Amino acid sequence: MANTIKINDKTFEIDVPDDMPLLWFLRDRLEYTGTKFGCGAGLCGACTVHIDGLAMRSCVLPISSLAGKSITTIEGLSENGDHPLQKAWLDNNVPQCGYCQAGQIMNAASLLSSNPKPSDEEIDSAMQGNICRCGTYQRIKKAIKSVAYDLAKEV
Incomplete structure (x- = not known):
């Protein structure tokens, strides 16, 4: 697994288990709380982020699957919240x-x-x-x- 991950155009160190869902890395490690936990099964959409521009459910994406991908959260959609x-x-x-x-x-x-x-x-x-x-x-x-x-x- 890569030791770093790119989120909202910033690079972060990865120091979590490979199977940790992206959602929990965002919320617990980075304190990006705009992405919400809803169902935990990728069915409700509350945890939607962009992976290489495509909408994906972060609650079911293991952090280990995201090496080399560009991730955007609601916090990164617009720096000033004016998208x-x-x-x-x-x-x-x-x-x-x-x-x-x-x-x-x-x-x-x-x-x-x-x-x-x-x-x-x-x-x-x-x-x-x-x-x-x-x-x-x-x-x-x-x-x-x-x-x-x-x-x-x-x-």
Whole structure:
């Protein structure tokens, strides 16, 4: 296993068991608490981070599998918390309890980076694995669509 790992463009020493999930390294060792524990089985999406730009569930990713990968957490999505999706989340009053929102935003960011003009069906499909107990799904979709609309205007 590599002795270092790159997270949010910073290199960190790895001094944990190979099978430790990335989620616990982020939260317990680095104190990056934006990435949340939800189900522990990769089913709810609260722990979503980007691995080489793709949305992945950090609760089921052993740290040993990430050598040479670029990892981005919600803290690394935008240095100032002003990523277009973060702004859209606020503009559309998406968060209620807020627990799932970092995972929702990370999943949406991955979607828009690969598909800047998603249809409603593509948004539904991409976001399907992220559970929101408060049921803010329509506001989430509206926020994603608003960012996609802004991206389309830039082209």
